[in-house]
Structure formats: C-alpha cells, structure tokens
Amino acid sequence: MPRFESFRSNQIYLRAGPGFQYPIVWVYHRYNLPVEIIGEFNVWRHVVTPDGGTGWVHEALLHLTRSFIVIGARHTLRATPTATGTPVAYLDKGVIGVIRTCQANAPWCAVMVDGRHGWLRRVDFWGSFSGEAIK
Template identity: 30%
Template sequence: MRAFLAVFVLSAILGTTSTAQERGPVTNLPLPRYVSMKAAEGYARHGPGKTHRIDWVYKHRNQPLEVTAEYGHWRRVRDKDGAGGWMHYSLLSGVRTVLVEVDLLPLRRKPTKDAATAANAEFGVVAKLGACHIDWCKITAGGQTGWVPKTALWGVDPDEILE
C-alpha cells in the first residue's frame, strides 16, 4: 500500500498522467482540465511551493490554462505554448475561457458555416466559453456572442460537450 501511495504522490508532483479519465488526488476533478486565471498576475513556479523559483509570470486575467497535476494547494498548469509550472490554486478559477487561434474568426449566429456573422474575433482574443457541441462552441468576447468552430479555439478538448 505504501509503495502505491508513493507512486501516486510522485505522479501528482511530476504531473504524469496515465489516462484521460484520471482524477486529481486533491479535488477529485478530471486531469487534465481547463481553468482560467482569476488574478491579474500569477507566478508559475518550478515546484509546488513558494520556496521554488519562479519560471513564468502570467499577466492576463481570464487567460485559459490547462491543469495537469495537483499537490496540496498547488496546481501544475500549462498554457497553449506548453509553458507553465506550479501555481497556487487561489490564482485560478473554474470559469472556462478560450483563446481564439484564427485571425478574424467569424462569430456565427447559429452553429453552421452558412449562418450570418454577428462579429469577428481577432487572433489571441480571450473569450468566455459557453455551450459546445461536437464541432461548434458558443463564445462571448467584447460584448459579442456567437458560434465558432471548435478547431479555432485553444482551451476546449475536441471531444468535449458542454451544455
């Protein structure tokens, strides 16, 4: 039993995952999963604790991040470029946001290619994530809401369905 517990704790610290259905040892939430930055600034550290060096500084409130591991009050996160580290859970929010990865992405009034365009979103825009179907997600940014292809976003899994 102790050997299993040691491997489980080491796995949480290193951020290794064996299946998509794995659950965090602290929150029992799925790993990996997406969250957003609650704070306007947050430090990503080399290890889970304030004594570890700061590897990265995030400076954008609502930026989407992916949680890959948990240890106590710390969450190992990475951004769309793969950079990241360990952040204190108080800096993170369960509110889902996404990054637009296509320039002048049309926000459609309905989840179809031929639907009218409500607005366009620029590359790099952070948007609040709403419902997601198989291929489309509803997002809100800059007071505009519309449907976009899921493939144009970072911060949502290809097979993820949200009501």
C-alpha cells in the first residue's frame, strides 16, 4: 500500500468512515474509475479518487483491473510509444481506459480504450505511480 484498484460498479457510495453506519459523502457513477487505496480496515478500503475526494468503500465494490483516467486536455493515443506515432484515437479529459502494461520508469504505457489499443504518455493520465511497472 498504497496501490491502485478501480470501481466495480456504476454506482459507488463513498462513506465518511469504514462501515455502513457512516454517512455517504459522495456517489460515483463511473465504472472502472481508478482509485488509490491509502488505507484498510477489515473489509473497508480508504480511497482517493482522481478528483482528490477521499472516503471509504467496501472491498466488494473494487476490483484489481488497472484502469486510468485521462487528465488535462485532449491527448493522442498512438500506435507506437513515440510522439510521432500514428494517432489511433484522441482522448478527452475524463476518458477511462485499461492499462495493459507499463515498463518501470517508461514514459509511455500500453493501454486500451473502447477496444482500441495504443500507447499513451504516463503524464497524460491518472492511475499509476511515477516509474511503476504494471504487467
């Protein structure tokens, strides 16, 4: 820990504490939204969302799929891990996809968005740690 996981459902309740007795502070409607796990208590996970929100989620509402969310402005998904690679798609801020692989300390990661495979610069998305290897 910390580590990344993602939402398993289109409706996730983020709670103020680790239990159903705590109030809901946020409701998220984004399947596969990446979240950073920063704490654990029994079956509850303390998470940080891409927008900086924090709260507690039951472990059953998370899965190990390594997803990402595009940050900043529009970015280009490329056929090769170079700035001159052929464009595969243009990804706007907020687009969610799946990380297929990232080499340790590599600036580009292989990703998939809506069935399209390509390469995206690590600085263009949220969902991995700097220099992290993902297989």
